[in-house]
Amino acid sequence: METRLNLDSEMDLKDICPIKFNYEFDDYRMLMRSILIKSLYDSQIKALSRYKGMHKSNYFNECWTMKFGFSEGVYGLILSEVKNGEAIFVLYYFSSCSENLLDNNSLFEAMVASKEGYAEKIRNFSSYKELFNNFIIAKIYVKVENEGIFLSLRTKLKDRIYSKDGVVIDGKQVIKEGEIDKNFPSFRASLAFVNFMHLAISGIYEPDFNSLKIYKKDGEAICYSNSLELNTKKDIFSSEIHINMLYGKSDKNYLFDESGFKILKNNSYMYKFLINLKKESKNLALSTQKDRANFFIITGFLGSGKTKFLQNFIEHETAQNRFTGVIQNEIGKIGLDGQLVDANYATIEIDEGCVCCSMAGQIKMAVAKLNEKNPDTILLETTGVANPFNLLSELNEIKDIVNLCSIVTVVDGANFLREYKRSKIVLEQVKAADVILLNKIDLITSGEKDKILQILTKNNRCAEIFETINSELNPNFLLYNQSQTSYIASLMIEGKIHATHLNEGIVSFKKDLREYIDKERFINYIKQLPENFLRIKGVVSFENDEAQYVFQFVNGKFDITIFDREKRCDNFLVFIGREIEEDFYFPKEFYKISYY
Amino acid sequence: MTNEARRDFIKGGAAGIGLGALASMGIFSYSPARALFMPDEVRKMKDFGAIKSVEVTNISETSWFDNSALMGDIKGAGGLLVDQYLFNWPPFGNGKGLAKGSYKEGMEKIKHLLPDKVDEAWEVTKALSVNPDNAGGYAALIEIERLNGEKKKYLLDCGWSYKWMHECFKREGIDKMLSSGEIDTLILSHEHFDHFWGLPVVLKYKPDIKIIIHEGFYPEGRQYIKDSGHKGELVVFKKGRNEIEPGVCTFCYDCPIISRVFGEQSIFVNVQDKGLVSITGCCHQGIITFSDSAYKELKYDNDQMYGIYGGLHISPFDDWDPKYDDLVIGLKKWDYQVMACNHCTGLLTVQKFAREGYPIVRGTARFRTKTTDYLGNGDKVKFG
Numbered sequence: 001m002e003t004r005l006n007l008d009s010e011m012d013l014k015d016i017c018p019i020k021f022n023y024e025f026d027d028y029r030m031l032m033r034s035i036l037i038k039s040l041y042d043s044q045i046k047a048l049s050r051y052k053g054m055h056k057s058n059y060f061n062e063c064w065t066m067k068f069g070f071s072e073g074v075y076g077l078i079l080s081e082v083k084n085g086e087a088i089f090v091l092y093y094f095s096s097c098s099e100n101l102l103d104n105n106s107l108f109e110a111m112v113a114s115k116e117g118y119a120e121k122i123r124n125f126s127s128y129k130e131l132f133n134n135f136i137i138a139k140i141y142v143k144v145e146n147e148g149i150f151l152s153l154r155t156k157l158k159d160r161i162y163s164k165d166g167v168v169i170d171g172k173q174v175i176k177e178g179e180i181d182k183n184f185p186s187f188r189a190s191l192a193f194v195n196f197m198h199l200a201i202s203g204i205y206e207p208d209f210n211s212l213k214i215y216k217k218d219g220e221a222i223c224y225s226n227s228l229e230l231n232t233k234k235d236i237f238s239s240e241i242h243i244n245m246l247y248g249k250s251d252k253n254y255l256f257d258e259s260g261f262k263i264l265k266n267n268s269y270m271y272k273f274l275i276n277l278k279k280e281s282k283n284l285a286l287s288t289q290k291d292r293a294n295f296f297i298i299t300g301f302l303g304s305g306k307t308k309f310l311q312n313f314i315e316h317e318t319a320q321n322r323f324t325g326v327i328q329n330e331i332g333k334i335g336l337d338g339q340l341v342d343a344n345y346a347t348i349e350i351d352e353g354c355v356c357c358s359m360a361g362q363i364k365m366a367v368a369k370l371n372e373k374n375p376d377t378i379l380l381e382t383t384g385v386a387n388p389f390n391l392l393s394e395l396n397e398i399k400d401i402v403n404l405c406s407i408v409t410v411v412d413g414a415n416f417l418r419e420y421k422r423s424k425i426v427l428e429q430v431k432a433a434d435v436i437l438l439n440k441i442d443l444i445t446s447g448e449k450d451k452i453l454q455i456l457t458k459n460n461r462c463a464e465i466f467e468t469i470n471s472e473l474n475p476n477f478l479l480y481n482q483s484q485t486s487y488i489a490s491l492m493i494e495g496k497i498h499a500t501h502l503n504e505g506i507v508s509f510k511k512d513l514r515e516y517i518d519k520e521r522f523i524n525y526i527k528q529l530p531e532n533f534l535r536i537k538g539v540v541s542f543e544n545d546e547a548q549y550v551f552q553f554v555n556g557k558f559d560i561t562i563f564d565r566e567k568r569c570d571n572f573l574v575f576i577g578r579e580i581e582e583d584f585y586f587p588k589e590f591y592k593i594s595y596y
Numbered sequence: 597m598t599n600e601a602r603r604d605f606i607k608g609g610a611a612g613i614g615l616g617a618l619a620s621m622g623i624f625s626y627s628p629a630r631a632l633f634m635p636d637e638v639r640k641m642k643d644f645g646a647i648k649s650v651e652v653t654n655i656s657e658t659s660w661f662d663n664s665a666l667m668g669d670i671k672g673a674g675g676l677l678v679d680q681y682l683f684n685w686p687p688f689g690n691g692k693g694l695a696k697g698s699y700k701e702g703m704e705k706i707k708h709l710l711p712d713k714v715d716e717a718w719e720v721t722k723a724l725s726v727n728p729d730n731a732g733g734y735a736a737l738i739e740i741e742r743l744n745g746e747k748k749k750y751l752l753d754c755g756w757s758y759k760w761m762h763e764c765f766k767r768e769g770i771d772k773m774l775s776s777g778e779i780d781t782l783i784l785s786h787e788h789f790d791h792f793w794g795l796p797v798v799l800k801y802k803p804d805i806k807i808i809i810h811e812g813f814y815p816e817g818r819q820y821i822k823d824s825g826h827k828g829e830l831v832v833f834k835k836g837r838n839e840i841e842p843g844v845c846t847f848c849y850d851c852p853i854i855s856r857v858f859g860e861q862s863i864f865v866n867v868q869d870k871g872l873v874s875i876t877g878c879c880h881q882g883i884i885t886f887s888d889s890a891y892k893e894l895k896y897d898n899d900q901m902y903g904i905y906g907g908l909h910i911s912p913f914d915d916w917d918p919k920y921d922d923l924v925i926g927l928k929k930w931d932y933q934v935m936a937c938n939h940c941t942g943l944l945t946v947q948k949f950a951r952e953g954y955p956i957v958r959g960t961a962r963f964r965t966k967t968t969d970y971l972g973n974g975d976k977v978k979f980g
Contacts, residue, residue: 374671
């Protein structure tokens with residue numbers, strides 16, 4: 001399969017931009033912006049560099065923030081100047097308040113990070129002096145040549161600052177006289193970005209990767225005093241490190257004056273950090289990276305918010321030019337949700353029965369069918385009463401054609417405390433989860449929430465729990481967290497037989513409705529339904545009203561919304577409940593019209 | 597002081613200490629010696645005039661009919677960075693299959709038919725292309741009413757499928773407006789297949805139309821304009837603001853777009869007493885950048901972002917933090933009064949906008965537009 005236009009060794013900037021490159025400030029800013037954006041479109045670059053995305057700030061000096069999957073903090077980048085056709089970018093690392101690395105920042109930086117609004121301000125860091133002039137970890141030099149591009153990172157092994165007089169705040173000796181204030185591993189922190197730049201340039205241009213050299217020179221630590229006087233002192237950990245990379249061709253071998261530096265030998269430990277930078281390993285990594293769809297199982301009890309989750313997920317992915325395939329399964333005969341979720345994605349409905357009891361082989365078929373359309377992600381939405389443990393043998397069958405990512409369980413915060421005692425499946429779903437969405441937290445008190453969290457943690461210590469309203473969760477949390485597969489596998493080995501909904505007496509049936517039921521009587525009837533009705537949904541029409549409505553009922557609460565499609569469908573209701581009987585629940589009074 | 601102690605110190609109320617106080621205690625921080633120099637940028641607020649009103653007719657916003665088919669082609673060909681001229685999509689089909697296309701080979705098959713025999717050309721390329729029936733197109737008619745009451749029409753983009761665009765043009769009377777010279781300028785938002793490849797249908801009716809493009813058009817795109825039979829003026833706009841007429845300007849952005857396309861230009865119109873109306877193709881530069889640049893560069897009535905028409909390719913940027921939903925947070929700030937978005941905005945996004953209370957203009961769901969949730973094919977919206 002031919003994937004890229006330019007496979008020869010010559011650099012062609014046109015692959016990034018067809019506009020003439022004039023070696024000016026705006027040109028370099030455009031180049032970097034293009035690299036950052038283009039990389040977002042390349043799933044391989046993203047997967048290998050663990051690039052999680054970027055934000056472009058426009059106020060008023062364009063700067064970019066980005067995140068990599070190696071650490072919690074946020075990287076910042078800005079073009080500082082262009083001199084003699086060579087650009088100097090400044091690289092920042094804004095430690096997250098919760099990560100240990102913050103202890104290596106200076107006291108001042110740590111204080112800045114602890115202030116309210118830090119996370120928001122980072123995204124515009126060029127507008128805030130305290131951010132803009134701190135947190136710097138490296139400078140990136142870029143020089144575009146006729147047929148090549150130089151990339152050079154200049155940093156320190158560690159950025160060290162001492163306080164000569166110590167620091168006393170509120171009578172407390174925070175830093176002792178002559179002790180260290182900042183001890184930041186700038187080189188190590190820079191590697192994620194260097195690795196990314198390497199993969200991005202290689203991925204976009206596919207140039208010859210000509211040379212990688214690492215230079216080292218003794219460096220100095222900074223020492224400040226109360227009188228605002230700055231001194232330097234020799235410090236073995238403060239050595240300067242320069243990494244120099246050339247892609248394509250250049251007349252020169254290096255980008256800067258090497259005097260005073262020594263070139264580290266290829267077998268030095270520094271190179272081991274940069275193992276990914278070598279072309280061979282990159283190619284190897286690319287070839288082993290199989291282009292398979294990410295596969296998620298979405299479980300959750302009836303009405304917990306699975307469809308909403310699906311909707312949010314697809315919405316986000318569509319906006320990011322990614323394509324989602326959905327396998328839906330419905331306990332009733334009609335996949336209503338499949339009709340309601342209307343979007344740019346492919347859906348396969350498995351309508352016969354419930355996925356957990358009778359679906360042997362069908363998931364594999366559905367996945368194979370969806371794979372024809374090359375989805376980036378496949379979501380399997382199980383019916384609300386499915387026990388995910390019963391699916392695990394099925395997963396074994398598809399593990400070679402998809403990336404098994406995780407089981408996501410949506411927990412209905414509003415009904416959990418009532419339901420989990422009654423239905424074993426609710427807890428089974430929690431136990432099987434890699435990710436739990438504690439949904440509808442807007443409908444419960446914080447006391448109830450804590451109680452639910454306690455039960456969830458007790459039943460599943462491994463799963464990550466997100467608290468949500470309307471099942472709103474950024475899919476990135478799920479997409480780049482693929483370490484859970486082994487957990488799924490370990491569950492599969494257990495091989496226990498788990499409860500299915502048949503054991504619990506949960507039954508469902510579908511009722512076709514003639515046109516026009518009496519709204520008032522219908523609502524009264526719904527209000528009187530006993531508690532063993534778990535879920536009712538369907539499409540209804542009322543007397544003296546042209547429109548069709550979607551009816552949704554979950555544990556006593558219901559909702560009637562207009563069914564907004566051009567094509568009418570037949571009216572029906574699907575009833576799901578514990579030990580409910582088909583005949584009883586369908587009063588004739590609905591049909592006022594039939595008495596005329 | 598140990599690491600633990602420092603974190604404890606910060607947790608224990610250090611957040612209340614002002615940063616200024618720290619700096620004065622000698623703590624090495626942003627001292628002038630260390631400060632990086634950045635040039636100050638300020639709002640330029642360029643006065644570019646005003647018009648009385650602008651009406652936009654959606655000729656077609658349906659770029660393709662089946663998204664999964666299109667995404668399947670893209671993935672099958674190697675992903676989002678693959679050059680659009682290599683897909684073997686019409687009109688550049690060479691019969692060799694997906695990802696094995698070439699501009700030259702495709703053009704050889706149809707060049708002799710352009711621009712007069714577009715229907716015939718489409719039949720030829722159809723047999724040689726991948727998923728030809730999936731092609732639709734994006735095009736809009738912009739009607740300006742100047743302050744003195746004069747009217748002026750511009751065409752924004754020209755769609756993709758010759759067949760579909762020919763139908764749409766006839767439906768909206770664009771063919772006649774072109775023949776009569778009522779429309780004499782075509783503004784191309786960007787080089788993408790669905791906005792640009794339908795060009796011969798325009799040239800069939802007005803080969804000497806003035807065409808305005810972004811400087812980021814690739815050589816193939818520029819060649820296509822010639823090969824389609826263009827005989828008029830070609831204007832290449834550079835990055836930043838470019839004048840069209842008083843009250844109307846375009847803004848060119850230099851951003852990479854999927855399928856190896858570079859740059860997009862959007863139209864800004866200042867409607868007297870109302871504010872700024874933005875008319876976009878896809879808005880690949882991101883709606884936030886788009887609105888930000890208008891705020892930074894232009895002067896408009898009431899300092900109000902009044903309306904928006906077109907595709908809002910919401911943001912090309914992944915966002916890792918769910919707290920920052922560019923869509924919702926970023927746009928609220930601008931307080932748009934009328935939002936007629938369609939095309940690549942995506943139905944789900946429009947529905948999300950509606951849920952968030954944005955003033956979304958609904959449509960009539962005609963001519964293969966699937967829903968009334970947004971301004972569909974054949975629908976009009978008037979600003980001012």
